[in-house]
Amino acid sequence: MEIARSLRAEARRADERRVLVLSGGRKRTRKRAATALEAAEIPWSGTTLVGPEPFLDCEQYPQSQASELLGRTRTAVVLDVHDELRPNALGTAVGAVDGGGLLVLLTPPLDEWSERRDAFDETLAVPPFEVGDVTGHFRRRVVETLRAHRGIAVVDVDTDTVERDGLTDPPPRRQRQPPEPPADASFRPESYAACLTDDQVRAVRAFETLSAAGHAVVVEADRGRGKSSAAGLAAANLALDGQHVLVTAPQYRSAAELFTRASDLFETLDVAVDRDDADPPRRLAVNGGEIRFEQPDSAVESLGTADVVIVDEAAALPVHRLRALLGAPAVAFTTTVHGYEGAGRSFDVRFRDHLADSDHEVTDVTMTTPIRYAPADPVESWAFRALLLDARPTVDPLVADATPETVSHRRLTTADLLADEHLLREVFGLLVLAHYRTEPGDLARVLDAPNLSVHALLQDGHVVSVALLAREGGLSAETRARMYEGGRIRGNMIPDVLTTQLRDETAGVPVGRRVLRIATHAAARSRGLGSKLLDEIRDHEADGIDWLGVSYGATPELVRFWRANGYRTVHVSTSRNDASGEYSAVMLSPSSPAGRALADRHSEWLCDRAAAVLSDPVSDADPDVVRALLRSVDATPNPALSEWEWRVVAGVPGGASILETDPEPFRRLALRHLVAPADPTALTDREERLLVMKALQARPWQAVTEELGFVSQRQCMRTLGGAVERLTRLYGDTSVQEELDR
Incomplete structure (x- = not known):
């Protein structure tokens, strides 16, 4: 197949990649793919097939396992x-795909492709919608960009027609000039000789600061810039100096390149290495130092044995783990800016404040020059545009003066977004910031899913705040x-939780809108724009729905934000969210009698079970999170203490009885005050935290004493006694007052 041979030859000459699209019937495209790879002289050992069946003599993964390719390079990938x-x-x-390689894309006829509905579309057809309600806008976007971008050949195998040859006639590849090593570097010269770009030299040089405790390094780059290689060269030097380097990442494959480059440097230096049997290895010991890999949860537990921690693909880890890893003497974070392991800008938004507040002196490095292919690679440009990997919010000056009074609200339809590429990029760029990891699949959902809607605030036509909502309920x-019996129902998160976990089969009857993501431009935060957008959403979405809702990893600040906007807690998860590391809260804001009935009964049920939940599965939750969530419950718990229970409670302030005699009445009294206080000023913040940790979460006295900073356990117990006395006088009747006064 001459076109494949020509594409490969040009790709190799320019050190770029090329795409070969074979469109048409399934059998013909598969047959042509084999012919194309043979003509391009690409060996099967360098080829990976991503598809449902292994019709080529090479390794094969279904699309659901395409992530196995992360961190690897192939001469050809057939999709x-x-x-x-x-x-x-x-x-x-x-x-x-490596420089000089091919992506071979096997598609249905391009003119028909967007009108077809496939297995991915079925995942977007969440009840009550059906697959016929899903649009084909994302695939249409892919087709349009395939036909428009440089370096992409399109062949119709049914008619044997070359629609585009994809040849760009680029200049021959320029020989890379070896970067200059730093004159005063402390790492070994061979480390810098192994660098391929000036960016890598700067990154390795930054890692030198980790030789001393109290330093942190952040390396941000797109994929293929060599950040993991730079980290591997640095880790090797640190180990040679006797340091214990702990490496962690979401999966080992993310860090495999680090170990490969460290091994290569040891070999160059002719150093004896003790390694495990894995390939690449997970532990390298040399000169009294070592490099070892551990999963993130284990790494947190092993900080005491590490001199340096290197976190690869840090944006894909929850913030609470990243914060815990700051406990290392020296630490480095590498993260992808535009990729599939995580979004570097989200890393900035969610974690940078914690890093700045730490005791580490931070060195930042940004790597821009690609290593695996030439900087002008047209396939990278195509992928960034087609998948919006480089989407970003508008520049700061255009929205810096935005206020709730100057912005305009707009419900953005798919037609609006498709008609204005700049608008789409600004919207998607802000949505990236609203979540720790935004993937290409999210773009397809925005463009095609029938249950999603987009609302935005605009300042002079530029997006300053955006929210993505999902229709739920009405089932x-x-x-x-089927949901009540445990069946998975896509796209109905809040009805699912209330039905399956809380056994409310009617929870799926009311219709709601769940706020999936909401984000405000960094240049216009803390001005009430998020609240303004939620008000506009309420005005424009309330007709025909019963509730607005949200589910998120709860922090005190977020809970207060949602509470201030009329949302009330109806459920708290009993395990931490994998993404945020926090306990998730479900909050509702009713907009009809049916929605009010749903919210009321779940608020009451939450009050009924809160004491038991907090003393067992949620006993380690941040007491300020617990306080905020309970204060956001729209109910008034009845402590319903018996005469005897009131006597037990009233005996604690004077020391005649102890909490452990019967903790239950103390829990009910604490819950009454924390949910619906008769006097919000009756207790200090510290006393409320003490009430949460001891009365509700049943933590040991010594642990509570230390965490809340009491000088002794006796002082802690006396403080709780004083708080109990005030609550007893506040909520008890005359007889209880008399009991206290005895």
Whole structure:
């Protein structure tokens, strides 16, 4: 196949990548793919097939396992999308192709592709919608960009027609000039000789600061810039100096390149290395130092044995783990800016404040020059545009003066977004900031999913705040029954939780809108724009729905934000959210009698079970999170203490009885005050934290004493006694007052 041979030859000459699109019937495209790879002289050992069936003599993964390619490079990747196109698989496949290589895309006829509905579309057809309600805008976008971008050949195999040859006639590859090593470097010269770009030299040089405690390094880069290689060269030097380097990442494959480069440097230096049997290894010991890999949760537990911690693909880890890893003497974070392991800008938003507040002196490095292919690679440009990997909010000056009075609200339809590429990029750029990891699949959902809607505030036409909402509820009796019996119902998160976990089969009857993400431009935060957007959403969405809702990893600040905007807690998860590391809260804001009934009964049920939940599965929750969540419950718990229970409670302030005699009445009294205080000023913040930790969470006295900073356990107990006395006088009747006065 001459076109494949020409594409490969040009790709190799320019050190760039090329795309070969084979469109048409399934059998013909598969047959042509084999012919193309043979003509391009690409060995099967350098090829990966991503598709449903292994029709080529090479390794094969279904699209659901395309992530196996992360951190690897291949000469060719064949992506078969006849059955489905998973956007994440497309992005991963593109990223795995090396300079001089080919991405071979097998598609249905391009003019028909966007009108077809495939297996990925079925995931977007959340009840009560059906697959026919899903649009094909994302695939249409892919087709349009394939036909418009440089370096992409399109062949119709049914008619044997070359629509585009994809040849760009680029200048020959310029020989890379070896970067200059720093004159005063402390790492070994061979480390800098192994660097391929000036960016890598700067990154390795920054890692030198980790030789001393109290330093942190942050390296941000797009994929293929060599950040993991730089970290590997640095880790090798630190180990040679006797340091114990602990490496962690979401998966080992993310850090495999680090160990490979460290091993290569040891070999160059002819140093004897003790290594494990893994390939690449997970532990390298040399000169009394070592480099070892551990999963993130284990790494946190092992900080005491490490001199330096290197966190690869840090943006894909929850913030609470990143904060815990700051406990290392010296620490480095590498993260992808535009990629599939995580979003570097989100890393900045969610974690930078914690890093700045730490005791570490921070060195920042940004790497821009690609290593695996030439800087002008047209395939990277195509992937960034097609998948919006480089989408970003508008520049600061254009929205810096935005206030709730100057902005305008707009409900953005898919047609609006498709008609204005700049608007789409600004919207998606802000949505990236609203979540720790935004993937290509999220773009497809925004463009195609029938249950999603987008609202935005604009300042002179530029997006300053955006929210993504999902329609939920309004489910048929059959669907609700299936959900109640444990069946998975896509896209109905709040009805699902209230139905399956809380056994409310009617929770799926009311119709709601769940706020999936909400974000305000960094240049215009803390001005009430988020609240303004929620008000506009309420005004424009309230007709025809019963509730607005949200579910998120709870922090005191976020809970207060949602409470101030009329949302009330109806459920708290009993395990931490994998993404945020926090306990998730479900909050509702009713907009109809049916929505009010739903919120009321779940608020009451939450009060009924809160004491038991807090003393067992949620006993380690931050007391300020607990205080904020309880204060956001729209109910008034009845402590319902018996005469005897009131006597037990009243005996604590004077020391005649102790809390451990019967903790239950103390829990009910604490819950009454923390949810609906008769006098919000009756207790100090510290006393409320003490009430949460001891009365509700049943933590040991010594642990509570230390965490709340009491000088002794006796003082802690006396403080609790004083708080109990005030609550007893506040909520008890005359007889209880008399008991206290005895």
